[in-house]
Amino acid sequence: MTHRSAAIVGAGLGGLTAALALLQRGWRVRVFERAPLLREVGAGISLSPGAAAGLASLGLERALLATSAAVPRVLFAHYETGRMLVANSDRPSAEDHGIRSARHIHRADLHAMLSAAVSALDPHALQCNRRLDYLAQHAGGVVAHFGDGSRAEAALLIAADGTRSTVRRQLFDRSAPQFAGQVAFRCLIPRASAQPFMGGGNAVVSIGPSRIFHRYPIRGGSLINVVGIARTDSWQAEGWNTPASVEEFLAVYQGFHADVTGLIRAASAENLIKWGLYVRPPLDRWSRGRVVLLGDAAHPILPFLGLGAALAIEDAVVLARALDAHSAVESAFAAYLNARVARVETVRLQTIRQGEIIQAGTIDIPALNAAPSQDADLFDYDPCTAALQR
Numbered sequence: 361m362t363h364r365s366a367a368i369v370g371a372g373l374g375g376l377t378a379a380l381a382l383l384q385r386g387w388r389v390r391v392f393e394r395a396p397l398l399r400e401v402g403a404g405i406s407l408s409p410g411a412a413a414g415l416a417s418l419g420l421e422r423a424l425l426a427t428s429a430a431v432p433r434v435l436f437a438h439y440e441t442g443r444m445l446v447a448n449s450d451r452p453s454a455e456d457h458g459i460r461s462a463r464h465i466h467r468a469d470l471h472a473m474l475s476a477a478v479s480a481l482d483p484h485a486l487q488c489n490r491r492l493d494y495l496a497q498h499a500g501g502v503v504a505h506f507g508d509g510s511r512a513e514a515a516l517l518i519a520a521d522g523t524r525s526t527v528r529r530q531l532f533d534r535s536a537p538q539f540a541g542q543v544a545f546r547c548l549i550p551r552a553s554a555q556p557f558m559g560g561g562n563a564v565v566s567i568g569p570s571r572i573f574h575r576y577p578i579r580g581g582s583l584i585n586v587v588g589i590a591r592t593d594s595w596q597a598e599g600w601n602t603p604a605s606v607e608e609f610l611a612v613y614q615g616f617h618a619d620v621t622g623l624i625r626a627a628s629a630e631n632l633i634k635w636g637l638y639v640r641p642p643l644d645r646w647s648r649g650r651v652v653l654l655g656d657a658a659h660p661i662l663p664f665l666g667l668g669a670a671l672a673i674e675d676a677v678v679l680a681r682a683l684d685a686h687s688a689v690e691s692a693f694a695a696y697l698n699a700r701v702a703r704v705e706t707v708r709l710q711t712i713r714q715g716e717i718i719q720a721g722t723i724d725i726p727a728l729n730a731a732p733s734q735d736a737d738l739f740d741y742d743p744c745t746a747a748l749q750r
């Protein structure tokens with residue numbers, strides 16, 4: 361085991377970004393993923409300008425520009441009438457800033473880009489079918505034990521194993537994630553079927569009592585990504601593979617404008633999924649000894665600002681920089697936490713506020729104009745330059 365070796369648990373966007381950043385810095389990296397293989401899953405996600413810049417700093421600029429699109433000005437629409445409610449006219453147009461703009465991308469495209477870049481640097485780095493069961497630490501390293509009885513040792517372990525993190529449960533917080541009282545529906549609709557219902561522009565968030573409906577194009581405009589987030593009293597399962605029916609999606613969006621219900625009717629049951637949203641209280645620490653949390657394992661957030669994936673990517677870029685800048689693990693983790701905890705807490709709180717504003721029963725234009733989504737500073741955190749003090 362070398363001093364510069366890392367075991368990463370979870371090959372999501374956070375784990376893969378951390379792996380790529382550390383491999384590029386000469387580390388020996390192994391990423392352990394419980395899934396038997398990495399498949400094309402998920403739909404559209406958004407990247408903040410800082411997350412896009414972080415990925416570009418890892419050599420992915422050209423691939424990212426080719427597969428993503430700058431987020432167009434997002435317009436809010438009245439759920440019933442379709443009338444535009446706020447123009448965001450004081451926000452600069454994202455198209456002006458190339459890689460330094462917020463971007464929309466298919467999660468599968470970004471995931472494939474990251475895993476290819478990791479495997480190109482080390483074909484053995486990515487190991488599927490390795491579900492972490494528990495870990496043990498000693499003075500010089502961490503031993504990870506897997507469900508198949510195998511084990512692996514490294515100088516440190518990065519837990520990027522998502523909202524239901526095994527590492528979080530073992531070392532930091534035994535409580536279960538709490539159901540947030542929200543259900544999300546998601547599907548991808550081919551442009552030709554969606555076109556009749558695209559009134560008001562490409563990227564629109566229709567806001568109504570307890571429900572929002574967001575649509576935006578991905579994959580060069582060939583697909584329209586649709587996501588509905590609605591408050592609900594009934595418990596919903598987590599995960600990215602619970603099928604939903606067009607009828608139940610429509611029932612939740614009863615009373616919405618024909619552009620919304622038309623898009624729902626155009627959805628194909630094959631790629632229509634739903635899942636419950638879960639949250640966890642903030643942790644008072646993200647590291648213990650030689651183990652550190654990253655992404656959703658550390659701080660799952662609600663999707664109202666589309667910053668969940670961006671936070672995981674920001675974490676990964678900062679953590680790799682901190683490990684490069686400080687040879688002692690303890691100092692590196694302290695620098696990482698100093699650069700990240702306040703940022704993440706701000707985003708968590710602003711995300712809750714955004715949800716309250718856009719799911720409010722009454723449409724409040726001044727509140728919408730002052731909503732966190734209009735605050736450019738919130739999206740401008742740069743993980744490549746954030747200070748790294750311990």
Ligand SMILES: Cc1cc2nc3c(=O)[nH]c(=O)nc-3n(C[C@H](O)[C@H](O)[C@H](O)COP(=O)(O)OP(=O)(O)OC[C@H]3O[C@@H](n4cnc5c(N)ncnc54)[C@H](O)[C@@H]3O)c2cc1C
Nearest residue numbers: 370372373374393394402403491492521522655656669672
């Ligand atoms: C399959 C999938 C599809 C998604 N689709 C979307 C989407 O369409 N739009 C969107 O906005 N967000 C989506 N997300 C969520 C979004 O990608 C994350 O919220 C965000 O990127 C933070 O990523 P993360 O790397 O911290 O965690 P995650 O993306 O959740 O990745 C965690 C990884 O850890 C693995 N893992 C968990 N436990 C273990 C264990 N014990 N041992 C080994 N591996 C383990 C999981 O299989 C997973 O690959 C999806 C997540 C997943 C896992």
